[in-house]
Amino acid sequence: MPALAILSALFVVGFEQIVQVKYGAVGFIGLLLFSIGLKAKSPALSSVGAVVLAMLVAGPVL
Numbered sequence: 001m002p003a004l005a006i007l008s009a010l011f012v013v014g015f016e017q018i019v020q021v022k023y024g025a026v027g028f029i030g031l032l033l034f035s036i037g038l039k040a041k042s043p044a045l046s047s048v049g050a051v052v053l054a055m056l057v058a059g060p061v062l
Helices: 002-040 043-058
Strands: none
Touching: 002 043
């Protein structure tokens, strides 16, 4: 069981680093809001994080 926890923690940290490198600090904040909202079971907070991430992925619409 501890091995599974370590692997999942490494995956989460790695994913956060990838998001931060690709989308910068705003992407990290969006991912942080989304994950905190999920853990706290707060739909408003997770929705704000999801919207931030979706806007970053969609990029500017011309």
